[in-house]
Amino acid sequence: MAELSLEAISVKAGRTALVKEATTRLKTGELVALIGPNGAGKTSLLRGALGLSPLAKGTVTLDGKNIHGLSANARARRIAYLPQARPLAWPSRVRDVVALGRFAYGGQLSALSPEDAQYVDAALNACDISALADRKASTLSGGESARMHCARAFAANTPLLIADEPVAALDPRQQLQVLALFRRYVDEGGGALIVLHDIELAARFATRLIWMKGGEIAADGPPSETLSKDRMADIFGVEADVSGQSVTLVAPL
Amino acid sequence: MKPSALTVALSLSCLAALIAACFLGPTAMEPGRVFKALFGLGGGADTTIIWAIRLPRALAALVVGMALGISGGALQGLLRNPLAEPGVLGVSASASLCATVAIYYGFAALSPWAMPVAAIGGALLATAIIAFAALRTQSIVTLILIGVGLSSFAGAAMSLLMNLAPNPFSLADLINWMLGSVANRSFVDIGFAAPFLAVGFAIVISTRRGLSALTLGEEAAQGLGLDLKRQRLAVVLGAGLLSGAAVSIAGAIGFVGIIAPHVVRPWVGYDPARTLLPAGLLAGLLLVMADIAVRLAPTTNELKLGVVAALIGAPAFVWIAAARRSQGAADG
Numbered sequence: 001m002a003e004l005s006l007e008a009i010s011v012k013a014g015r016t017a018l019v020k021e022a023t024t025r026l027k028t029g030e031l032v033a034l035i036g037p038n039g040a041g042k043t044s045l046l047r048g049a050l051g052l053s054p055l056a057k058g059t060v061t062l063d064g065k066n067i068h069g070l071s072a073n074a075r076a077r078r079i080a081y082l083p084q085a086r087p088l089a090w091p092s093r094v095r096d097v098v099a100l101g102r103f104a105y106g107g108q109l110s111a112l113s114p115e116d117a118q119y120v121d122a123a124l125n126a127c128d129i130s131a132l133a134d135r136k137a138s139t140l141s142g143g144e145s146a147r148m149h150c151a152r153a154f155a156a157n158t159p160l161l162i163a164d165e166p167v168a169a170l171d172p173r174q175q176l177q178v179l180a181l182f183r184r185y186v187d188e189g190g191g192a193l194i195v196l197h198d199i200e201l202a203a204r205f206a207t208r209l210i211w212m213k214g215g216e217i218a219a220d221g222p223p224s225e226t227l228s229k230d231r232m233a234d235i236f237g238v239e240a241d242v243s244g245q246s247v248t249l250v251a252p253l
Numbered sequence: 254m255k256p257s258a259l260t261v262a263l264s265l266s267c268l269a270a271l272i273a274a275c276f277l278g279p280t281a282m283e284p285g286r287v288f289k290a291l292f293g294l295g296g297g298a299d300t301t302i303i304w305a306i307r308l309p310r311a312l313a314a315l316v317v318g319m320a321l322g323i324s325g326g327a328l329q330g331l332l333r334n335p336l337a338e339p340g341v342l343g344v345s346a347s348a349s350l351c352a353t354v355a356i357y358y359g360f361a362a363l364s365p366w367a368m369p370v371a372a373i374g375g376a377l378l379a380t381a382i383i384a385f386a387a388l389r390t391q392s393i394v395t396l397i398l399i400g401v402g403l404s405s406f407a408g409a410a411m412s413l414l415m416n417l418a419p420n421p422f423s424l425a426d427l428i429n430w431m432l433g434s435v436a437n438r439s440f441v442d443i444g445f446a447a448p449f450l451a452v453g454f455a456i457v458i459s460t461r462r463g464l465s466a467l468t469l470g471e472e473a474a475q476g477l478g479l480d481l482k483r484q485r486l487a488v489v490l491g492a493g494l495l496s497g498a499a500v501s502i503a504g505a506i507g508f509v510g511i512i513a514p515h516v517v518r519p520w521v522g523y524d525p526a527r528t529l530l531p532a533g534l535l536a537g538l539l540l541v542m543a544d545i546a547v548r549l550a551p552t553t554n555e556l557k558l559g560v561v562a563a564l565i566g567a568p569a570f571v572w573i574a575a576a577r578r579s580q581g582a583a584d585g
Contacts, residue, residue, distance in 0.1 A: 052475055076478025083472040089333030090468050090523035103466050104478035109524050110257075136523075152469075156477075 002063055002078060002159035002191065003027045004049060009058030011041070011048040018044035020215040021058065028159050028191040031183060033202035035195070036212030037236055042195045043084070045212065046162055049193075050081055076104035080153040082163040085146065091138040094148050098123055098133075101155030123155035127181055143174030150181050161185060163194040167201070179205045203227050203245040211235050257527070259520050263534035267315060270541040274311035275303055277548050305439065313438035313502050314544040314558065315537040318509055320450055320499035321345075322536025323529050324492035325510025326517075327457045328380075330464030330525030331488040332387055335515055335573055336397060339496035340507025340566075343403025344379040348500035349430045350407040351375030354414055356426075369445050369501035376497030377490065379403050384489045433506035433559025435544055446498040453494030460487045461526035468525065506559040508566020509536045515573055539565075 004026040011019040019041045026032055026049075034042050047053040049060055051067035060067040062078055080101070088097065096109045099120050107116040124130045127147040132140065137148060146166060153161055163182070167175040175198070182192050183205055193210075196202040202209055203223040211219040211226060213235050219226045223245060232240040233253055241248040275287050280302055282290070289295035290303040321339060328337040339345045355361045355371035386399050408431065415427055463484040466474040475481050499506070513536035514528050521527035543561045550556055 050476065052472075071478075072475065072480045073478040076476065081473070081476030083470070083476060086470040086473070088468055089470070090518070090525070092468055092523050096465075096522055096524060097469070100466055100469060100477060103462065106462075108462060108526065109465050109522075110527050 001028055004067075004079065004160055004191075004193075005061045006045075006049055007059045007061070009045075009048050009060060010056040011044045011053050012056040013044075017056070017215055019048055022048075022212075022215075022217045023058075024210055024217060024220055026160060026162075026191050026193045028189055029186065030191050030208060031186040031206050032191075032193045032208045032210060033196045033206035034193060034210045034212065035197070035199060035202050035235075036218075040212040040235075041215040042212055043164055044215075046081075046164055046193070046195070050079060050162060051075060073104045076156065076158075078158055079160040079162060080156040080158040082149055082153050082161070082166055084164045084168065085149060085166075088137055091136040093133070094129060094135050094137050094140070095120065095124070095133040097137050097148055098151045098155050101152040104156065119155045119157050123151040126154055126184070127151040143170055143177065146170055146174065146178050147181065150178060154181075154185060159190060161190055161192045163192065165195050165197065167196065167198070175201060199227070199232070199247045200245065203247070257521070257531070259517070259531050260534065263531055263538060267534055267538050267541065270538055270545070271308070271311045271315060274314075274541055274545050275307045277545060278302065278307055306437075309438055309440050309443065310435050311541055311544065312440075313435040313443055314540040316443060316446070316450065317435065317499040317503040317506060318513075318537035318540030319533040320453070320495040321506065321510040321540075322513040323454065323457055323533035324495040324499075325536070326514040326525065326529045326532040327460065327464065327488050327492045328383075328510075329514055330467060330528070331384070331460075331485065331492075332396065333467060333470070334396075335518075335577065336511065336570070338508065338510035339376070339380075339492065339499075340505065340510060341397060341570065342379070342383045342400035343407065344376050344383070344400075344493065344496050345500050345505035345507060346404040346407035346431075347379035348372040348376035348497045349505040350411050350414075351378075352501055352504075353411055353427075353430050357415060365441075365445055369449060369498060372501035373449055373494055373497030375407075376500065377493035380489045380493040380496070384485055428557065430504040431559075432557040433504035433562070434557045435503045435540075436555065436558075438502060442502055446501050449494050449498040449501075453491045453498060456487050456491030457495065457529065460484055460491065461529055464488070464525035464529075468523075504559060506540070506562050508570055509539055509562055511573065512536070512566055512569050513539060515569070 006022055006024050008021045008023050009019060010017060010021055022045055036042055048055055051060060067075060099109050099112055102116040105116060107113060124133055127150050129144060129147050129151060132144060140148060167178050179201060182194060186192055208221060209223055209226050210217055218235060227242060229240060229242045232238055237253050239250040239253055241250060286295055286299055290299035293300060325338040329335055351374055352368050352372040355368045360367040383396060387396055463479050466477050466479045471481055514532040517528050517531045517535055544558050547556045547558055547561055
């Protein structure tokens, strides 16, 4: 059991408020989708929640302890973080990239402990990339690369996971595959907060939706309660037909 | 770290190159005399030639190469770019400038530590400028241009200061500092740089796991549990100490810090951590061999070691840069 709790946090860049008094939480057993238009402050919220950005106001607690008081290592053993995908600096081997997930446990890529190696193998397996383990990461397709990054997050064996647009730029089949990985992680006892742009996918996979607009959390609740025609108009400025979990975009308002 | 086969092979090659370097010099000595002198069994003159002239010179080349190779590997890991290196980034030139100031304005006469400390101060200042600039820009082109600026400024300031210097100086000294050489270096010169080399080495090695983590980018590395500020500070400090100490021995020698890590990387799975030690050994080996080449070259005035390093290194630099472009590198 783990819980990340955001109490009225504000994040600023200079004098611009990126996040304004946001309150929410993430618990194990939840798959929470963070949705909102570009520039709504989603990434800033994640960085604030992880303690990577200083807070202008509010507090973030991880299992009751202020996250800014935790060492980077202690935090990383509780929450794995997948930022928006960036190209790797070097053409590293897939297994080495996944093994970096064990960083907080002191493992070295050249000499992984048996325990570290076990988690790395399990994560490679879970993400169905064992066969690619000795390939260079730079030779992977977009979907394979996304699964490699998931594997590196899973290898950390943390109770919580935060991912920023993990399915961006993937084809529909790869999106479903990657989201299925997150769902399984949650079914096995984890708690995940992921930024998604596809509302329909978010409504299908997530147990809760956090709607953000202009740095504020506008709504926070299960898809059945928060997804509506009016909400789509309010948050995204689009006319959409909403019935159950299905969303059909009609036109910009 | 358990030594890899690569590290062992490179270490043995370095040893062989050091011994080979002891055979060279105006006094011809057959192998038996050289080995006797090496183990202190030869005549007084032979022992002096080997232990006071040839071995210190070769060892200086080895140590300088190692320092430059390791600091190059560390800077490349930190900046996530294979073109970063003390020479290219203007670190060596800045160290050279501060060392000459210390010599020609009399500080070096006050204490034998003044010169290495000045060189290291210059190196740290330049490394800090580069690291600070790296925070503001993701573009390696900008960083290299800043390095070019630092190098040019240091070169100009050096000429100016030497014109104004109260102490007499020779053009040969200026050239030694700007081009780099290990001729006539003694164990004493190496000894004064040694503590700084040791501390710099220890600091850089302590950052190696963080360098691996930075493969994923700074944001993700922080997510993995890396203390980014401390990592940056440690690499700047370690690389600055190493390159400053190298300059205090041999002046500004460029490009070895680029070539050695570049050659080593494919052998160690492109892991910046595993690159460091073999890159240092290879760079040391390259400089010892380059210095042997300098002494064998049939020129009337002995070529400068730094000139040979640049003759080989600069084309390699261009080649690496061009190859990166064609791969469509992300943050060029």
